[in-house]
Amino acid sequence: xxxxxxxxxxxxxxxxxxxxxxxxxxxxxxxxxxxxxxxxxxxxxxxxxxxxxxxxxxxxxxxxxxxxxxxxxxxxxxxxxxxxxxxxxxxxxxxxxxxxxxxxxxxxxxxxxxxxxxxxxxxxxxxxxxxxxxxxxxxxxxxxxxxxxxxxxxxxxxxxxxxxxxxxxxxxxxxxxxxxxxxxxxxxxxxxxxxxxxxxxxxxxxxxxxxxxxxxxxxxxxxxxxxxxxxxxxxxxxxxxxxxxxxxxxxxxxxxxxxxxxxxxxxxxxxxxxxxxxxxxxxxxxxxxxxxxxxxxxxxxxxxxxxxxxxxxxxxxxxxxxxx
Numbered sequence: 411x412x413x414x415x416x417x418x419x420x421x422x423x424x425x426x427x428x429x430x431x432x433x434x435x436x437x438x439x440x441x442x443x444x445x446x447x448x449x450x451x452x453x454x455x456x457x458x459x460x461x462x463x464x465x466x467x468x469x470x471x472x473x474x475x476x477x478x479x480x481x482x483x484x485x486x487x488x489x490x491x492x493x494x495x496x497x498x499x500x501x502x503x504x505x506x507x508x509x510x511x512x513x514x515x516x517x518x519x520x521x522x523x524x525x526x527x528x529x530x531x532x533x534x535x536x537x538x539x540x541x542x543x544x545x546x547x548x549x550x551x552x553x554x555x556x557x558x559x560x561x562x563x564x565x566x567x568x569x570x571x572x573x574x575x576x577x578x579x580x581x582x583x584x585x586x587x588x589x590x591x592x593x594x595x596x597x598x599x600x601x602x603x604x605x606x607x608x609x610x611x612x613x614x615x616x617x618x619x620x621x622x623x624x625x626x627x628x629x630x631x632x633x634x635x636x637x638x639x640x641x642x643x644x645x646x647x648x649x650x651x652x653x654x655x656x657x658x659x660x661x662x663x664x665x666x667x668x669x670x671x672x673x674x675x676x677x678x679x680x681x682x683x684x685x686x687x688x689x690x691x692x693x694x695x696x697x698x699x700x701x702x703x704x705x706x707x708x709x710x711x712x713x714x715x716x717x718x719x720x721x722x723x724x725x726x727x728x729x730x731x732x733x734x
Contacts, residue, residue, distance in 0.1 A: 419478045421446040421709040438708065445708040449733065455715040456485045456595050456690030457606045464706060473600050479705050483696050485595040487689035490610040491720050492591075493682045494622055495583035496629055496651045500526075500641045503578045512723050513628075519587050519617070520625030521722040522632075526580020582632065584625025585684050587722035590615035595690050612681045622677035655680050686725055688717035701732075 423437035424446060438444040448455050459465055463478030465485060470477050504526045513522035593609035613619040630648050632638060649670070656665055660682050669675040691697055691711045696704065701716060703709040714720070714729055721728055 418705055418707045420707040445710055448709065448711045449713045450715075451713050452488070452687035452690055452715040452717075453595065453606065453608060455711050455713055456488075457597065458602065459484050459691065459696075459703075459711075460597050461600065461602055464703065469596060473597055475597075475600060481696060481705065483692065485606075485690050487592050487692045487695065487718070488595050488608055488610060488687070489589055489592040489689045489720070490612070490683050491585050491587065491589055491686045492612045492618065492622060492677075493583055493585050493684035494626060494677050494680055495581045495655070495682070496626075496633070496648075497579065497581050497654060498633060498642055498651060499579040499646065501578075501643055502640060504580060504641060507580065509724070514722065515624065515628045518624045518628070519621040519722075520584045520628070521587060522582065522584050522625060522628060523723075524580055524582050526578075582629045583684075584622065584629060585686075585722065586618050586621040586625065588719045589618045589621075591618045592689060608687075610683075610687075613678055619674060619677060622681075623673045626673050626677060652676060686714075686720045688714040688720045688725070691715040692718055694718075 421438075423435055425433065425435050427433050438446065448458060450458050456465070459481075460470060461475065463470065463476050464481050465479075466482045467477055467480040469485075507524050507526045509523045509525050511523075515522065589612075591611045591614040593611040593614075595609075596607045598604045598607055613622065633642060633648055633651070653670055656669055656676070656679065658680075660680050663679055663681070665679050666675050669679040691703075693699060693701070693716050697711050697716055698704055701710045701712055703711060712733055714725060716732075717725070717728075
């Protein structure tokens with residue numbers, strides 16, 4: 411909610427719904443230092459800015475939204491660090507690891523992480539099919555899409571073909587830091603209940619794709635190293651692990667024959683989100699260095715939507731530090 415009693419539009423309150431769906435309003439007490447702080451995340455904050463009339467003029471007008479401030483950078487610079495991985499069954503129990511350590515290969519723009527544990531294969535196979543469909547994004551559109559029950563069942567069966575309850579294992583993943591590739595966020599409707607349309611443009615910048623190839627090559631070298639020998643099946647070559655990932659519905663992209671022999675195509679065909687979305691209300695474009703919305707008084711944005719890029723590791727600590 412914004413008014414024009416000052417030189418700039420000024421935020422003076424919020425409209426929200428409680429748990430019962432009852433619409434309510436909360437207003438700031440009159441004081442020049444009082445302000446609204448928006449912290450709805452990289453997907454929510456630019457969406458709410460647009461629904462409040464702050465964003466690209468033509469886009470807002472196409473949805474019949476009253477324009478408060480023409481700000482073409484709202485919803486721009488949307489990015490998500492691409493993740494690719496290999497699942498590695500193990501003949502012996504491995505320690506529980508929930509990505510507490512990150513490997514940074516010298517001279518690369520990728521980070522290597524692992525997740526493993528007792529009977530990890532079984533829980534990962536089921537959790538993969540149940541949880542990931544809520545967060546899948548197609549390579550071109552970036553639009554979330556659910557998988558069918560048949561596809562999920564096939565995914566579980568495929569993993570179980572390599573990993574039953576007596577088999578141990580884990581995943582080794584690489585994440586491209588930054589990234590350089592980015593897209594945009596647009597409204598689907600005027601309802602805050604409708605998810606926006608988001609395009610991340612994974613690997614649009616060739617350097618991001620090169621980073622993925624370097625990261626996957628590091629993972630392959632790691633799996634083939636003597637130090638890893640006791641943690642993998644001798645009769646299960648890396649190629650079999652690659653083919654396993656290509657048979658899992660990790661995204662909605664088509665599979666190419668060359669993806670089993672080309673790391674470039676493998677990266678494109680099996681890219682996944684690592685849920686490190688950022689952009690949409692970036693510093694220097696939508697907010698200033700104090701995270702105040704440029705051109706609007708009494709409004710700040712404090713979350714990952716302000717990031718120009720994401721750190722190579724999980725950005726959770728960065729977001730918490732920013733908030734505090």
